[in-house]
Amino acid sequence: MSNFDLNSINSALSDSGRPISGVDFSGKSLKLDTANDAQPIVDAINACPDLQYLTLTGNTLGVPAAEAISKALEHHPELKIARLSDMFTGRMKTEIPPALAALGDGMITAGARLSVLDLSDNAFGPIGVEGLAKLLQSDVCSELEELRLNNNGLGITGGRLLAKALASRPRRLKIFIAGRNRLENDGATALAKVFQNMGTLEELAMPQNGIYHVGVAALSDAFRHNPNLARLNLNDNTVAARGAQAIAAALPKLKNLKCINFGDCLLKSKGALALAKAFKENSLLLESLDLSHNEIGREACMEIVDAVTALPDSADRLSRVVLAGNSLGGANNKKIMRDKLGASAELSDGEGSDDEYVTDSEEENSNSEEEEDDESQNSEDSATEDAQHDTLTNFADTIALDTSGVQEIETDVGRFLAQPTLENLEKLGPNAADVIDVHLQSIKEPAAMIQAYVDATFCVAGLSENATASQIAEQLFPILISRATRAPASAWLLANSFLTALALIKSEEKPQRLKWSLPPCYRFVSRQLLSPHVPPALRDTLRFFAHSKRGAAPLADMLCQ
Structure with a gap:
């Protein structure tokens, strides 16, 4: 959870003589569902004549509460700092985009310029990211200097969409934080192109993102164009030897680099030696270096120590050098390292500290095998993610649905679900909705059950231009809602199934064509959204995504009424 940061606020505000004022509700654990719930925040915003910062960290906002706060923000063009972290605990994933979009709309209407x-x-x-895209592409973020998106679950698709939004206009970001997002090689590569065009980065942190040497190489190319880069954190990615070599090649352009964190990056001795050589040759004035738990041999560890202490001012400059968890050698080796590093040394003993992990020849072979594994892993991961998460266009042709929960055996219902034609529907008789319901009730796993009911409903709704099929769909829809809302986490599962069935988002499963015609399904759902048995969250979510797809998916206009 983020805390109120006075230093950050001071640095973000351009007029040093300007009194600092704003609204801070951080850490109050407020559950804000309605506009009335949000009234204390709204009142505080309205009472602040010079709203330079807004901090809502550690509360949880629903869409109506976010919309109320957005209205208050419309009157504050002076807003510079928006700290909106940890704001949706306990919320459905589908609630978050419209809430974010609402807050962004308030800033856009105000004409604010965030830093x-x-x-x-x-x-x-x-x-x-779709909920954020409008904000990121707007003038509100045209002067943005610090963007923090740590632990947002972006994935490869989110990384690509974020890169696309950031690339929409020239940027001058100084700080970019995006750890724990599973960006992998493709996400990192997409963002690297944005960083390369910016040239203003001073701090980059992308730890725990599943990035291999391919993505590291792309980032390294971008670093060459950002000579003011001072802090670099790629902790817990698989940099390995080839990634280290790519970074080493970029170091001649990074004379301002002060802090490096490559802990848990599987550098091994070969990667460490490449970095040590580059540190020494480029006379880097490092202040902090973390190479912990990298399976580095004792000779390579000593080379690192020699490289960072080569300049005469190293004792005064170095604040932290972490080599713990590598093969440091015996007591004599450790004493030499401590004598050279002084108080900055962090050489705690641990498994593998006294002994080499591998011999030089073994490591060479290991690195070769590792690089082959990296390439294979990268290829497989990227192919899988690409199939799952291509840019959200051409929705109807490539949309994927998981029908694994439907036991399509040789029964009349099974045949209809496999081939949803009028002829097969008529074979189910006058009580077709009940027959389908009985067939699907055997599915116990909640996600599969909800998906199966949604698929079945849309199989019928796709035929609803026929009066009989329309009547059956009308009967089946409330059954679907009733069955689905009894399941755990039903709100998100139901909304996600509807969005994929209507081609408003892509499924995260193997792509395949829809079995139903979309136009009659859109007309059917647009009528059902007016009925009282539809959960409000589902109604709001469908309308939000339909609105966002106007133009790209013209049928979506039917749901926006």
Whole structure:
């Protein structure tokens, strides 16, 4: 959870003589569902004549509450800092995009110009980036210097969508934080292109993102174009030897680099030696270096120590050098390292500290095998993610649905679900809705059950231009809602199934063509949204995504009424 940061606020505000004022509701654990719930925040915003910062970290906002706050923000063009991290605990994933979009709309209407935007610890995933895209592409973020998106579950698709939004206009970001997002090689590569065009980065942190040497190489190319980069954190990615070599090649352009964190990056001795050589040759004035738990041999560890202490001012400059968890050698080796590093040394003993992990020849072979594994892993991961998460266009042709929960055996219902034609529907008789319901009740796993009911409903709704099929669909729809809402986490599962069935988002499963015609399904759902048995959250979610797809998916206009 983020805290109120006075230093960050001071640095973000351009007029040093200007009194600092704003609204801070951080850490109050407020559950804000309605506009009335949000009234204390609204009142505080309205009472602040010079709203330079707004901090809502550690509360949980529903869509109506976010809309109320958005209205208050419309009157504050002076807003510079928005700290909106950890704001959706306990919320459905589908609630988050419209809430974010609402807050962004308030800033856009006001004509604000943010310098700091923090949305960390909000698990909104790729669809959340869609809620943010309008804000990121607007003038509100045209002067943004600090963007924090730590632990948002972006994935490869989210990384690509984020890169696309950031690339929409020239940027001058100084700080970019996006750890724990599973960006992998493709997400990192997409963002690297944005960083390369910016040239203004001073701090980059992308730890725990599943990035291999391919993505590291792309980032390294971008670093060459950002000579002011001072802090670099790629902790817990698989940099390995080839990634280390790519970074080493970029170091001649990074004379301002002060802090490096490559802990848990599987550098091994070969990667460490490449970095040590580059540190020494480029006379880097490092202040902090973390290479912990990298399976580095004792000779390579000593080379690192020699490289960072080569300049005469190293004792005064170095604040922290972490080599714990590598093969440091015996007591004599450790004493030499401590004598050279002084108080900055962090050489705690641990498993593998006294002994080499591998011999030089073994490591060479290991690195070769590792690089082959990296390439294979990268290829497989990227292919899988590409299939799952291509850019959200051409929805109807490539949409994927999981029908694994439907036991399509040789029964009349099974045949209809496999081939939803009028002829097969008529074979189910006058009580077709009940027959389908009985057939699907054997599915116990909640996600599969909800998906199966949604698929069945849309199989019928796709034929609803026929009066009989329309009547059956009308009977089946409330059964679907009733069955689905009894399941755990039903709100999100139901909304996700509807969105994929209507081609408003892509499924995360293997793509396949829809079995039903979309136009009659859109007309059917648009009528059902007016009925009282539809959960409000489902109604709001469908309308939000339909609105966002106007133009790309013209049928979506039917749901926006």
